[in-house]
Amino acid sequence: MKRIFWLLVVIFAPLSNIALTSPLPVDAFANLPDVRFVTLSPDGTKIASLIRVNSNTLDGQMLSIRDINTNKDIFPVQTDNQKFVILSLTWASNDIILITAKYPATRRGVPTTEMRLMKYSLSDNKTSSVFSKRTFSRFVDVPQIQSSIVDYLDNDPDHILMQISGLGSKMQYESVIKVSLKSGGIKVKQHAQKYIENWLTDRQNQVRIGIYRDDTSYRIYEQQQADGDLRLLWEFEALDEDAIWPIGFDHDPNILYVNAYHQGLKAIFKVNLTDANLAKELVYQNENYDVEGQLIYSNLKQKVIGIDTNIEGEFLFWDNDYIKLNNGLNDALPESHNVINQLSDNERRYLVYSTGPIESGTYFYGDRDKGALYPIAYRYSQLPPEVLAKPKKVNYSARDGLAIEAFLTTPKDKEAKNLPTIIFPHGGPISYDSTTFDYWSQFFANRGYAVLQMNFRGSAGYGFQFMNSGLKNWGLEMQNDIEDGAHWLVQQGITDPKRMCIVGASYGGYAALMGVAKTPDLYKCAISIAGVTDLESLVKSSRNYDNSKIVKKQIGDDYDDLYQRSPISMAASIKVPVLLIHGTKDRVVKADHSEAMYDELHELNKPVKYVALENGDHYLSNNEHRLTTFIEIERFLAANLGVK
Incomplete structure (x- = not known):
């Protein structure tokens, strides 16, 4: 097995050759990950991944497939991340890899993100759409989203179930179709129903759950089989505390797992659908945080064996075999959060993703028969733990007494006193920061700045009341929470009040600009990446969706x-x-926001610079755009905070 120790050797550099001096090159942080979407074939003999490439002919990413038995690689697909961006890789069978991709477009004058599902066949050495040309003649309208997989049909490797609009008399709603991965033909398994936007199958591959939405109203329906009589299980309003979200079935087709609030925090329950009262049995909760995530299901044992809780990459197993496996991993890798993200069909081979506060991400290949674990790929090869700064959890009180959890990263081997500082609120805003690896904060810390990331009210993960307190609160108490974090740093002596800048992306960009507008004497500068600048325009533009x-x-x-x-x-x-800074083809926050803000500031003779990323999206998916962004940020901060 030593032959696979460096599986993707094309992207690696030995750790001993990496300079540990500060600062590191900008591209060590700004480049797209060296490898991602690492995935194991069902038989455990091949590993596919998306690797970053920078050559004379391509600056982008390519699909890499390694045959473990022959030690050979192929690279069948590549992209510069401008024409299209690859979002995921999944093995449908030992021969076929499914590739989800997106690209920007316009439909009837409305900017859209088009989603497509491609397939690559190893036996044919061919990449194509999962749909044949003949299949598209059956659509009344070509659907925008052509990538939603409902069921991989583990016992039928030649087919998958997808949901898609554009078929039949209710073409604007989702049908479930069986897609042949050989011919590209389709067969309708579940006809579209008015207002049902998502479907869920049970472990016997029957279409059982329909999720209905009409404006802000949701209903959860159940049926015994496809196109059956729909039974209403629950109904609720968007963002309300009584929401109940199905997440999957056990092997028993009557046992449905759901995510719902328990004592104000999201938890995992199971419900017996034969119970007239639909009583929820608590399966897992965390006393301090919301629990969300996906079920971990064993096809071999034909039962749910745990859940991916989404809390710091934590997996919770309740099957003894996997408890032992997980404990062994944590013993072997004690400083990291270790996620078993895939098992072979016989569950003897597996992949692990290991990350943590100063672990930028390492993929491991495990062999249970040999009791061995092999590192196969570094997510960021230039960022080993030795060069990273360890963030720590801190707490402060907002002006109204609300407890705010935050994360402070200070430059490595430097006293946390009187430092130039970056206030770095997250996007979303219903999202959250944690102590797990963050390339943005590590970049700032490597440049000599302290970084504060706070989970202001409205952030996810802290229960219903905390999230709900952020609704319709942009620029109000949410903004105060950010400002109060800045004052707390100054009071603690960590921050030099004359050298503090506020930086953010998306909602964080909005918060950065509001910070220097509402408190013009607090910060020395502001950076907004793809930020919202006009709430009226943002809400009005949503009319098109x-x-x-x-x-x-x-x-x-x-x-x-x-x-x-x-x-x-x-x-x-x-x-x-x-x-x-803004991508010209941003489909989440239109570039109009930054352009209008620039025009307004420029007309007022304010010091402002606008960097347009041509063909850029909301997520800095293109490597050149990332490098440009980080270089511009570094120069701007150095000029305004006086850091060399």
């Missing part, structure tokens, strides 16, 4: 008030330099 009423429920619908809580309305208050 089917989630517009949910957007209004989250952000608000009083347009005068929204405009007043927008950075663009407060541009005259900004006194410090501003850097705006």
